[in-house]
Amino acid sequence: MSEKQHMDEHCKELCNRLSEYIDGEIDDADCEKIAAHLKGCEKCITHIETLKKTKELCSHLKDKKVPETLSAKLDDFIRGCK
């Protein structure tokens, strides 16, 4: 196996675990392995940065206001509950 192929295999293996990695749900040994690989791999750095940011953007979407129609419907329902 050429060095390039080896690298690609490594990247692929890591790629499947990057979400666990950014969520801190990976054990220490694997975590170190990934961190070491990231030091030398441009491709995986870009990959992890975009994935991390995707997660971050999703968690920061602004809430929509509850429509008054819904509040009114819920109010009716609560009144009927007694």
Added chain:
Amino acid sequence: MSPVNQISSTVKDEDYDLVNAIKSGDKEKFRDLVNKYEQRLFNFGFKMCGNPDDAEDLVQETFINVFRYLEGFRHEAKFRNWLYKIATSICLKTKRKSKFAPEQEVSLDEYAEREPADSSSSTPDWAVLPVDKVLNDELSGVIRNAIVTLPKNYRLVVVLRDMEGFTTEETAKILEITPANVKVRLHRARLYLRDQLKDYKGEAE
């Protein structure tokens, strides 16, 4: 007996007293419960359904079920988790498709064995700049639209994990799937969403 078995199955979460008050007949307290969760549930529904009308229906149906079944709730989980279990099962049962959803569901199979993107494309602006600099209405719209096009099983996982803030374990219990399954779906969903953002350049251009 293992330590696990000794742990009481009663979860005294922040809603424990409120829920018990309602169960013992103080129906007026049900209003407090609704007030507390309607905003979060509506936003959960909006992300799942992609439009406010369906989100309203989801919230309404969820609270109707909460009221109906609260008597049987034994605090075996946090109330919030039980609430979302009800909401997600309604979501899963709803066959009606959002008018914004694509004709055909996208397949995430291609994300099973994914290689990192080509290094020739450097990290895009939206991934470099701080969230508050890039997350404008336009980008929020792109993300929301992308979420709605995810298959429901994946959409639920990414919404519960990354937007509603449930842990892997909690999400697994809510959806009655394994934690490993949650992780796989979450990863593929994130890869898909990332791909939908890939070419986003922003309105500044």
